[in-house]
Amino acid sequence: MEKLSEQEIQEQLATVPKWKLTEEKWIERKYRFQEYLNGIEFVQMVANLSEKANHHPFISIDYKLVTLKITSWHAKGLTALDFDLANKYDELFLQIKKG
Secondary structure, eight states, X not given: OOOOOHHHHHHHHTTSTTOXXXXXXXXXXXXXXXXXXXXXXXXXXXXXXXXXXXXXXXXXXXXTEEEEEEOBXXXXXXXXXXXXXHHHHHHHHHHHHHO
């Protein structure tokens, strides 16, 4: 996948409103959970999805707060795949919240 231009990144950010651009090459989001184990379940779901896509985020677990940070190393920046996965991670989060 090709690296997105600054304009394309801004357009894509509008599709994932809770994600933020950091260091010009990452997108990041923090997810807060009611229970610690819900966050762990979410991380497992993210890991499974990421493994299938062969595209892995940085994951930080701070008690009930999970932070995901993603970029495309081979493109040296953000690609459409990063934003596609961000949307899918958000869907997983909603599944956990409803469950």
